Amino acid sequence: MKLRNLMATAGVLALVGTGAAMAQTLVYCSEGSPEGFDPALYTAGTTFDASSHPVYNRLMEFETGTTNVVPGLAESVEVSEDGLEYTFKLREGVKFHANDSFTPTRDFNADDVIFTFERQWKADNPYNQVSGGTWEYFNGMSMPDLIKSIEKVDDTTVKFVLNRPEAPFIANMAMDFASIQSKEYADAMLEAGTPEMLNQKPVGTGPFTFVAYQKDAVIRYAKNPDYWKEGLPKVDNLVFAITPDASVRYQKLKAGECHVMPYPNPADVQAMKDDPEINVLQQEGLNVGYLAYNSQMPPFDNPKVRKALNMAIDKQAIIDVVFQGSGQIAKNPIPPTMWSYNEAVEDDAYDPEAAKAMLAEEGVTDLSMKVWAMPVQRPYNPNARRMAELIQADFAEIGVGVEIVSYEWGEYLERSSAVDRDGAVLLGWTGDNGDPDNFLAVLLGCDGVGGSNRAQWCHQPFEDVIQKAKVTADVAERTALYEEAQVIFKDQAPWATIAHSVVFMPVRPEVEGYKVHPLGGHIFTEVGLAE
């Protein structure tokens, strides 16, 4: 079915039904099925695309196309002097969706906010165990340790009291797990004995209402006529045609069976760019791929040895071969689309001769080491085995022998976290909330040693700076601190920063207003279709 036929027929139906102008249907060829529709239960971007973005809103929102945090269901937020109290003033007149088993009788209010968080937080909440709730993101972002209390000041005011000051808290409130649920709907479903409906037939305040989902095939949404943002969404219907194979998505886009597709094969991107029927949008991804040395094991406990190895890696060759152009060289541990990215930092120049001399100076000869290659593909590392082979060849040039090792993914994650791990690990990270703390503290902070800090690197001057930034509310001051942290990082070289991916989004020419979102989501609220 060609889109124009689909639109024409849908238009006829709309004309018959309402006498209105032609209904517009936007078709998105998504890459996979959502795990469910309650975003707080899951961690996958594919699930968020289908749930939190179209159906829900949060107190704060990421401005589409940026990592800026702007007011969402909260009109404003006030932070107390000591940084411990966040008071959100809620937007009035916001309506929840209705479905065949629920019609809201009241507007969004403070009870919904409290319910949204308490079900993830308090074991005695009736929804805490519903749908096997493990609340991975809520726990992963340390919310149970952070939140002291959530208080309803009045119907339109909610106060969060924290146990310690934490500047990224505002950004956390814009994350998918913080999508606001309707307490009224939850209560109704509990009473009906079907609490799992929150995860199967979602009700939110977002731009689109959920219509139907056929597993692994199609998800249908309709425009929310009562959406609180004037004039949005722009299309009348949104359809996700689930298409797991990238080559098939490309064929569907070409055949006009969908308007937008994510994750093209890097090898197809040039042909897409040459095709007048396809526009290819692109932006750097909010991620980083790195090689983490074990900074607690000799000789990698010596920063100069790490630095020397970094100088031996030909990153441009990696970008060309492994990323096939869909990546850019990383010099900092945070991506360039993130605020506080330090442009002034200079990357270690690729210089095998100097690297060799530096190793000799440090008395390191006949070094042999392991390089760990991930068994899975990620945007920040589409082919870790190939990357490891290139690094092996680079290190051989300076007389360092490399044995490449790999494990099943779960094993890999577990073993690479061990403090006494042998060798350097290829891994990466995709940002959750656009806050530098989400990279620098999680991946390089002292708390992460033995866990997400694969370099096992706990360097006090760096730690002091990022901890100070974490409790500082002023953005300019935080920016300066994070810039300083990046300088310390570069000097100490716990990782070789390898690459940030470049995200390509092929869209049909009639698609208007699509913005590639740096946080990885695919958002259609502001997308229209040319007549």
Added chain:
Amino acid sequence: MIRYLLARLLTFLPTFLGVTLISFAFIRVLPGDPIIVMAGERGMTEERYAELYRQFGFDQPLVVQFWTYLTGVLQGDLGTSYVTKRPVWDEFFALFPATLELSLCAIIFAIAVGLPAGVIAAVNRGKFFDRALMSTALVGYSMPIFWWALLLIIIFSGNLGWTPVSGRIDLLYYFPQVTGFMLIDSALSGQNGAFASAVRHLILPTIVLGTIPLAVIARQTRSAMLEVLSEDYIRTARAKGLSPLRVNGLHALRNAMIPVITVIGLSVGTLLAGAILTETIFSWPGIGKWMVDSIFRRDYPVVQGGLLLIASMVMIVNLTVDILYGFINPKIRARK
């Protein structure tokens, strides 16, 4: 015949129990911990890990876990997916009709083309048609499904625009699922053009999935026919002056059918294996892709439940084939 049926049914039970055990053990033998896979690059604290470990029941001895699983299975409870948090049973039955519909179409296509092709090749043994057909069958058998599917999509959907690229029906049509079989549901929907659209969406996946069974059936029919055609009673039939159609179609084919039916029965396993790739490429919402995704995510309940259900289906098909033998060849049911 009833004793024969009962004897066949009795062998079903131990096989079912064995499959339950194997499906339970299979996913646990694979390295990888579902909790760590779930946490991903982020990782989790030891306390959190311990909490989830308990929540999933991994702190129980394996024997206890198996017993819990087995008693659940016998009561019709296959557990809940770790990932989607939905009952495995619900997920299976939401997806299985799609796989069954595609597999049925593929096997019908394979029989409808493969059987006559094998007969014609046998009758024309050594001639051009025989050689051409058998070479084509060999190519069909050796073709990688992934490549074959993409080739057909690029030619027939991309370049010629004759068939849709993927999916089960045009997105335009939206009606409630009654049976889960798109051909039936689209016909029931009463929407103009829905049935035709469902048929058009089935063409390429049917050809792709049916190619290997087609090749096997054609080759098996040919060799079985050749053997039967050299029998004395065929010579007698010919000598009596019966028409070639009657000799080949009635006397020879009926006796050549036993090995062919065996092959068709065994093709069910091949179809399910092929369905994994075919479903992925054609975005066909069936159980093949569901199982593979679950293995990667170490979603234990889905893998063990799915394996058990698929194995049960294969066992039922084989049982049906055994029963069919009895009907076709009275010697077999008498022997039992």
